[in-house]
Amino acid sequence: MRVFQSAALPVSLSKADFKKLEPALRGDLLAAQLEMIASRAFSTVIVIAGVDGAGKNDAIARLHEWMDVRHLVCNAYGPPTREERHRPEMWRYWRDLPARGKTSIVVSSWYNDPLRDRVLGRDEQCVFEQRLSRINRFEALLAHEGVLVLKFWFSLGAVAQKQRLEAVRDGKARARRILTEWADIPHCADAQTVFQQAALATSTASAPWMVIPSEDPDARDLALGRSVQLAMAHRLKTEPGEPMAVPAAVAGVERRSPTEAIDLGASLDKERYDEELERWQRKLAHLVDRKAARKLPLVVVFEGNDAAGKGGAIRRVTWPMDPRRYRVHRIGAPSEEELAHPYLWRFWRAVPRKGQTAIFDRSWYGRVLVERVEGFCSEADWARAYNEINQFEAEMARAGALVVKFWLAISKEEQLARFKARQETPYKQFKITDDDWRNRLKWDAYAQAAGDMIDRTSTTEAPWHLVSAEDKRHARVTVLKTLCKRLKAAL
Known part of the structure; x- marks a missing residue:
């Protein structure tokens, strides 16, 4: 030894x-x-x-x-x-x-x-x-x-x-x-x-x-x-040993962003949307009320472009659920207490018990997205994080949890239109910040980071589901439908 x-x-x-x-x-x-x-x-x-x-x-x-x-x-x-x-x-x-x-x-x-x-x-x-x-x-x-x-x-x-x-x-x-x-x-x-x-x-x-x-x-x-x-x-x-950094992408190989991997033209008209929304919300309510669901911890992760409609999709998911059995975690910058602990500590604390649902509006993927792009952590930190995140999700899956991850994608043009609408609508102004505008200037860097993230963390236990969110109605129904199908298969 x-x-x-x-x-x-x-x-x-x-x-x-x-x-x-x-x-x-x-x-x-x-x-x-x-x-x-x-x-x-x-x-x-x-x-x-x-x-x-x-x-x-x-x-x-x-x-x-x-x-x-x-x-x-x-x-x-x-x-x-x-x-x-x-x-x-x-x-x-x-x-x-x-x-x-x-x-x-x-x-x-x-x-x-x-x-x-x-x-x-x-x-x-x-x-x-x-x-x-x-x-x-x-x-x-x-x-x-x-x-x-x-x-x-x-x-x-x-x-x-x-x-x-x-x-x-x-x-x-x-x-x-x-x-x-x-x-x-x-x-x-x-x-x-x-x-x-x-x-x-x-x-x-x-x-x-x-x-x-x-x-x-x-x-x-x-x-x-x-x-x-x-x-x-x-x-x-001394400083803690730094692991060898894994290159973010192969030199000379162009990375396709998630928005290029899906059809952003998908949409639903209002009448069809109302029918599909009611159908899948009713289905979700039935699934989470099943006796088998009381033995299943459910983890739902929402990531995506700024203004892609994560909040709206989450509200449609939680509407048919018992509020005593779910919790929405809106993840922002870590607190002083959280910074004093290992990166994943605050997320481990939020892991749901059996019969409970944890919904994350932003998540542990901040390390390989905003922290990587904005330079809030070293390259060694975010390069190592892909494997750490996969292990974290595998641990949850081994404990019986169902991990469902959504990436909501919109175009750069649609994002600009939504930013302007938020600025001009009094009750939506709280949704737009200076950080959103600064992040928009780094669109290509975020697209690169998102592509790497999806490639390296879409696993058998926790695959990514790419959702076209150019049309909000289509995105909300797609999220509900996908969640229901994953739940049905798990139960």
């Missing part, structure tokens, strides 16, 4: 040596934490894992003693709650990510269930490896988004572990401070093999495993504290 290159510390310490070393470590660790808090350049996630009886709780208590607890939280996870079972597997870990400047200690982390299921024979080896691959992608995403991921495995020999656990049972140890994550799994060669496989598969450059011998509690805690301090200090002096 890859081990962080920290200062060499002995496996055991005398009490006198511990008293000599502790003050300096405490000062260094607190100084590194306070500098991290002041800079808000990154957050830190400390994963504590290992065998029962190795002293994980005692070590966590030591960190709380040595660090500023106002910026430190411990998240310990048990079996998923009813609320969590209705969400993707990683949802509860995304929910609890610390903001920049903060530190989170994680116990019974995202490794717990994959390890347990493999040791107990619930998962085949191939499934176990797939789950470990998803963990690697999750941790790589965190590292790219400014999270320092530190993973510690507390090791303890079989004899020492048996003695400690027997002391707990006999009332000779502080039982309240013993973590028994693996009480139902015997200390056997098979379990150790699975633990080692996981560590080898998930010890990466951005999130290495650090093994800490735990026979001596004082030496264990000093090793943990010094490793955290050195990692923070190193991270404060």
Whole structure:
């Protein structure tokens, strides 16, 4: 396993040596934490894992003693709650990510269930490896988004572990401070093999495993504290590693924009529109009221050109739905709190539970559209985001969600006409802003970005549906019809 290159510390310490070393470590660790808090350049996630009886709780208590607890939280996870079972597997870990400047200690982390299921024979080896691959992608995403991921495995020999656990049972140890994550799994060669496989598969450059011998509690805690301090200090002096940027397009190959890929001449007359609208709204109401729909989280994403009619289409979708079972998220610029977290954090928090619908007016695709075009993020960030978004949507799909994505397209000429109409109509003036006019000047750049987005994120789990929105009536009916067909197939 890859081990962080920290200062060499002995496996055991005398009490006198511990008293000599502790003050300096405490000062260094607190100084590194306070500098991290002041800079808000990154957050830190400390994963504590290992065998029962190795002293994980005692070590966590030591960190709380040595660090500023106002910026430190411990998240310990048990079996998923009813609320969590209705969400993707990683949802509860995304929910609890610390903001920049903060530190989170994680116990019974995202490794717990994959390890347990493999040791107990619930998962085949191939499934176990797939789950470990998803963990690697999750941790790589965190590292790219400014999270320092530190993973510690507390090791303890079989004899020492048996003695400690027997002391707990006999009332000779502080039982309240013993973590028994693996009480139902015997200390056997098979379990150790699975633990080692996981560590080898998930010890990466951005999130290495650090093994800490735990026979001596004082030496264990000093090793943990010094490793955290050195990692923070190193991270404060460097920038997170930038991945290789993927070219936005092949040189010399002209990109067709989404507006060129569909027929913008499609339209509906008023009489036909009224008939079709009523028909598909009635159909949608029937589908979402079905018993099977109560087990299905529904995610509907609306993207498209400015003034393409996303708001109008959303209103026609929500009209036949029970307002208690849907929520519309209108996505604008991220708040200060959201900027302090990884990019996808605010969207993970909005993932609906079973039987609920989340409708996004703009979405996580802002990273590869407006943030890319306006230069609000680096090229490495938006180039990496295609894969991160695909993984995010795949996680929702694996949790049973139906993800339906619409791109509403209009021509440059129609957009100008709608902009002018908004300016001249008092009750529509709130819809037009200076940003809309500035974005219009970059029409070609946005068309290029949209083409790349659709090419790279239209997947089997979450395909894009391109909708001609030159005629609003046609767009609204097409959205309703497509949503009904996707729902019917899923149910």
